[in-house]
Amino acid sequence: MRVSVIGAGLGGLALAQGLRGAGIAAEVYERDPGIVARFQGYRLMLDPIGFQAVRDCLPARWHPLLDEIVMEASAEQLILDPQLNEIGRLGAARTGIVVDRQVLRHLLLTGLTVHTDAALTGYELPADGGVQAQFARRDPVTADLLVGADGVTSAVRGVLSPHTVPTDTGVRFVIGRTPLTDEFAGLSKAYGSKIAGDGVSLLLGAMCFRTPPKHAAERLAPEVELPDIGDYVRWAMILPPNGSPADLTAQESVLSRMDGWHPQLRALIEQADPDNSTLLSIRVVEPGARWASGPVTLLGDAIHATSPTGGNGANTALRDADLLRRCLIDADEGRRTLLGAVDDYERQMFGYGAEAVRSSLEKLPAFAPVAVTEVDQGFGRLG
Template structure:
């Protein structure tokens, strides 16, 4: 047993998992400090996020009621068919399978949200508790707490340190130095962008394109990922009514797109992109879908060059167990995985809810910090590790075969 009291928790990283953890802890009466490496929230990290009830219920647990309602109002309505669908190049259905995890049913059924909108909701009201441009680079733990050192040399002191700083986490690197990050590619997926849904494009698109996150393929190996986002309500309008103190950027309806490039097309590192780079990549994509359904070609042709960016995919080979302490990890820092099952964000939010529940036990005097952290970590491993492994097997359906490829590379090395 411990003395009942709120905790002061340091959170390295202001992504989805870190911000959800912060909101959940504040909701329970704890105090937090969030240290985010980016100077603002404008870095391109992705667009449409597909959620099942794992992520949806975690948000309900962590957010105040009005912010959860705001999330729901800015989400996309549920699809008629809760399935992952594969199409041919003429957008005829080839196969389908149920989405992983239970759907978000209830009075406001929903399937997903715009990532930036969700991040703005999750960062609402944090105020001075969130420090931007201030990544955690190391920490020192003792019997009474944790001292985190930031990139500028300053320090912060707390009862617990949560590493929510992504797949290349500085916190995990110190906590679990032997856990490798395995970089890999997923053929046909990697360069992302958004295509606005204009009336003309809407007229061209068959109804099936409104049925989820879809993959279209041809016999030559080209692939086109399509995710249609039509928000329930405009984000800024919903915020003005549901939570007037929260500012959300307006987000018109769009299609998230990732498409194959023609053989030999080089995607430069992000620091080497020029204004011409996205235009060249879009032309390569158009060549890759030559002869496809007119709607597919229109979707690619309509890509907004300013929205385009590349994601260097990778995954973790996580440790099976470790000694619990006052330092722990959530989200990609704990189980970075490939996006082939659409589960990364759901599990990251679930981590936040699980951790908040366990730290609340400390505040009630039921357990000490290491015991609570250890219980969270065991739950996290049991929930997330099997799905991480499934993403590697499922990647074969997308042409990557990451697990076999990575294994072969390590054996060759």
């Protein structure tokens, strides 16, 4: 069986790793000109299902490395004012496994065949079976199955399910990271807490590696090359529609909302790493009607993009990858047909994927400044 995976995000790479581990030929095609062509290094909170899914897609010999580059995090769920005084609580603490997306992506890339500068433009279904993927700047590729793991703007979805389109919530999201120095140790009470300002909330989360990822790889799996990054604080602010003048940088947008805030909080934003700070739009994709199963399918944000306030987009993409991997292994080993395997995957994925989008949207008002009155009712799961 030959599988073409479109998109080198977490979902596509996890699937390709899982298939490679089972001896199934899988190649990945990525639109970006290089693997680290743009900002991708934010912290993710994985739940037990998402973490187990990525673990199962990776070779067992890398499990000790995976365990070394994550951190168990507990969010206190305090509400603090901009001077860092506690003004409320948001219920019981929650826990999860925290991982840096860029570090995880490097681990997932190891040993895979990934073609960069390969933007898919469409595909055709030849009369003699299989699927032929077409690209902007490279020759077409034929496979038995094409998997669109190409994110919220998926070109594969554009052909397979053209009526399923992203919705822009209008809410903007500024995210960044700042090296975790002694200066910010005093903010520890604020990690996992909500700092409630006048119409905005700032969310902080620490990423503390058990061992710096590069060193952990050198010791535990020398064939894996991980980025040389240290501990950091991830900060995030959600802005209402039109809440950020277009000419401001990500950092300036946040600082413009922090007049009179505690100097440590302002310093945290001022000292952010500009290459890893960005303004994003919150767009969602709700899975619509199912298509007739065939040699093309979708996974991850391509078919169920959630709001980051749900903290479940990566978890769900990884769950898809693991489920599809298992279905395809069954087909490869002759226990079912390829189309039966894809159908089984899609039936399950549509159910939990739609639920993931719904629950992430339910949590959005607790973060969006337009709904400040609901602040006390919830606390999303942003990693």
